[in-house]
Amino acid sequence: MSRLPRPISLLTAATLPDGSVVDVVLAGDTVEAVLPAGTAARAPEAETLDLAGHLLLTAPAEPHAHLDKALSWDAIRPPMGDLELAIASWRVHAATMTVDDVADRARRQLLAMLAQGTTAVRTHVDVLLGAEATRGAEALVRVRDELRDLVDVEIVALASQDSPDRDVEAVLDLGVDLVGGAPHLSREPERDLHRLLDIAERRGVGVDLHTDESLHGPDTLLTLARRVEHWTTPVSAGHCVRLGSMPAAQRDEVVEAVRRADVGVIANPITNLYLQGWESPVATPRGLTAVRELLDAGVRLAAGADNVRDPFNPLGRSDALETAMLLVVAGHLTIDEAWHAVSDGARSVMGLPVAGAVAGARADLLAIRASSLAEAVASAPADRTVLHAGRVVAESVVTRHVAAPAAERARSAAPTDRTLTETR
Structure with a gap:
């Protein structure tokens, strides 16, 4: 069963377009504060979302x-x-x-x-x-x-x-x-x-x-x-x-x-x-x-x-x-x-209210797995979390498997010294 929509009160370790890494404190549908990563106080009951490796943008x-x-x-x-x-x-x-x-x-x-x-x-x-x-x-x-x-x-x-x-x-x-x-x-x-x-x-x-x-x-x-x-x-x-x-x-x-x-x-x-x-x-x-x-x-x-x-x-x-x-x-x-x-x-x-990772703004946000805005626009990663009025309303998590180059596969397949000893 879907756990969405899910209210969130703290976003941690998010990367902003300027490269800074921040924690974002939410109060209902509003951004309350944007702080350096690791400095936001965590209440025991806080619903937290870890955004390490994600770029945090104003939702489109x-x-x-x-x-x-x-x-x-x-x-x-x-x-x-x-x-x-x-x-x-x-x-x-x-x-x-x-x-x-x-x-x-x-x-x-x-x-x-x-x-x-x-x-x-x-x-x-x-x-x-x-x-x-x-x-x-x-x-x-x-x-x-x-x-x-x-x-x-x-x-x-x-x-x-x-x-x-x-x-x-x-x-x-x-x-x-x-x-x-x-x-x-x-x-x-x-x-x-x-x-x-x-x-x-x-x-x-x-x-x-x-x-x-x-x-x-x-x-x-x-x-x-x-x-x-x-x-x-x-x-x-x-x-x-x-x-x-x-x-x-x-x-x-x-x-x-x-x-x-x-x-x-x-x-x-x-x-x-x-x-x-x-x-x-x-x-x-x-x-x-x-x-x-x-x-x-x-x-x-x-x-x-x-x-x-x-x-x-x-x-x-x-x-x-x-x-x-x-x-x-x-x-x-x-x-x-x-x-x-x-x-x-x-x-x-x-004519909508200002949104984004700014104190006082509406908490309509898009977290996307990218290190920069240029990377996000270029590759449009599918791995995304969407917040509307301070609640997660959509999540897409991508699992990708790609074959390794032949040389790397050969190295990983070669037996170690321990393996050779055990098989003699």
């Missing part, structure tokens, strides 16, 4: 998921291709889904992310077309409530241009947290953008929009930033692919407007690398937003895995280390910058 947060679509690739068998093909494949399948089907896939995907270390997830859910527009939202609200004590979940109503306002409102009435959509895909992008923002203003909720997810399509990010510059509710923009392909002067104007409005930007490297550039077989563009320019300007940057094994992305390991690795390889961020985007940066964009 996933700022852009689609739990309603996750793990549907095998059932749909869609053609590989660009965003339009993916949308068409998904809409055909979505018409056949039940609430239970969506809930089952979403639950499995959420637990897979938790096992890898993610303790907070913001997921979009389609406002479905037709008479049962709330099926996806009903499923995700159910799963969010079921797993509330293990992982924090925020839900965004992903409305299309064909979603009536009443259906968006009905989804929000179920307890969905934010208004979302993809205005750049609409016949009238700016009109749809303002419609969605009007709904959010009426409801007093934040906004997380799919924004300009194409290399050469509409530019709505500047309009978004100017409209929300004085809002007090949170606003974020996902993808922003067009920003990465703009001429520098135009890009810089948009980036400055985004900074002034404090719009958080969410890059989604794996899905955008897959979906973008199919029309350019020579010198294929990378299809990422302008991550370097955004960071340098002081914009809050997060990064997500987006789709996992569905028509929009046939792959994905449900692992924030995969996202961080792609930000380094394809986005040319440093390893530290990439990890920040999937952990502290993601939490900031999601």
Whole structure:
């Protein structure tokens, strides 16, 4: 029987990214103190976790998921291709889904992310077309409530241009947290953008929009930033692919407007690398937003895995280390910058409390068998312990056996002098 979740009051001998080895004292869901290793007082009743040989990190947060679509690739068998093909494949399948089907896939995907270390997830859910527009939202609200004590979940109503306002409102009435959509895909992008923002203003909720997810399509990010510059509710923009392909002067104007409005930007490297550039077989563009320019300007940057094994992305390991690795390889961020985007940066964009091995922070932590952040991002070790609100909620322990080199095997097999004497 699983001993999880398990409250912990002391972590010992953990290595931090700066190389220091520490003990971490927890008080409920909060980090109480971070002390040099071996100096924390141990109460007899303390639940202690020995983290010798483990790197202790802020637990990652996933700022852009689609739990309603996750793990549907095998059932749909869609053609590989660009965003339009993916949308068409998904809409055909979505018409056949039940609430239970969506809930089952979403639950499995959420637990897979938790096992890898993610303790907070913001997921979009389609406002479905037709008479049962709330099926996806009903499923995700159910799963969010079921797993509330293990992982924090925020839900965004992903409305299309064909979603009536009443259906968006009905989804929000179920307890969905934010208004979302993809205005750049609409016949009238700016009109749809303002419609969605009007709904959010009426409801007093934040906004997380799919924004300009194409290399050469509409530019709505500047309009978004100017409209929300004085809002007090949170606003974020996902993808922003067009920003990465703009001429520098135009890009810089948009980036400055985004900074002034404090719009958080969410890059989604794996899905955008897959979906973008199919029309350019020579010198294929990378299809990422302008991550370097955004960071340098002081914009809050997060990064997500987006789709996992569905028509929009046939792959994905449900692992924030995969996202961080792609930000380094394809986005040319440093390893530290990439990890920040999937952990502290993601939490900031999601409006979550500060977490990590810092006194006063929320005790959402990932311990991974590695000696440095570079090693962790490079090799993504499977040996991990995940803490959510001061409790162990997932553990993965790996046993590995590898054959020794021939010379070493020969030495170990050679009889010793004692053995020779005994056998004569």
